[in-house]
Amino acid sequence: MKNKLTPRGWLRKFELAFTGLLWAVRTEGSFRVHLPAATLAISAAVVLSFDAVRWAVLLGTIGLVLTAELFNTALETVSDAIDQEHNQYIKLALDVASGAVLVASLTAIAVAGFLYWQPFWSWWSSAATS
Numbered sequence: 696m697k698n699k700l701t702p703r704g705w706l707r708k709f710e711l712a713f714t715g716l717l718w719a720v721r722t723e724g725s726f727r728v729h730l731p732a733a734t735l736a737i738s739a740a741v742v743l744s745f746d747a748v749r750w751a752v753l754l755g756t757i758g759l760v761l762t763a764e765l766f767n768t769a770l771e772t773v774s775d776a777i778d779q780e781h782n783q784y785i786k787l788a789l790d791v792a793s794g795a796v797l798v799a800s801l802t803a804i805a806v807a808g809f810l811y812w813q814p815f816w817s818w819w820s821s822a823a824t825s
């Protein structure tokens with residue numbers, strides 16, 4: 696079903712996108728790990744007074760992980776619709792999608808190391824000397 700590119704059509708597109716987003720967050724257990732982790736990372740960035748570049752990299756990295764998880768959830772839903780019995784192609788597709796989430800998550804951990812190390816060290820040093 697195609698939405699026309701009118702203001703009403705765009706509104707409908709956003710409505711459908713938010714419906715999908717909310718459904719995925721409510722039903723996919725992995726978001727119970729990703730969302731608290733993202734909240735913790737953002738809170739630490741506020742405390743450490745991240746500059747604009749650090750914020751941009753942090754938000755981009757969080758977006759990468761959440762986007763990978765959303766595509767993984769979409770693929771799991773389609774695979775349930777296609778075949779709920781054992782299917783080797785569905786298995787491979789879901790394993791690859793899980794691999795994508797793993798790569799995004801490991802990338803986020805590595806990026807976090809670079810982002811937080813120096814501001815944390817400055818914060819720690821000034822807290823220790825005061």
Ligand SMILES: Nc1ncnc2c1ncn2[C@@H]1O[C@H](COP(=O)(O)OP(=O)(O)OP(=O)(O)O)[C@@H](O)[C@H]1O
Nearest residue numbers: 725767771778779780781782783785786789790793
């Ligand atoms: N129809 C199927 N045929 C074969 N293997 C499947 C099928 N459905 C799921 N699997 C296997 O089970 C694994 C987990 O798939 P599932 O859709 O249950 O995700 P999940 O356990 O909810 O994981 P996630 O935490 O990523 O949502 C897949 O990676 C795949 O190896």
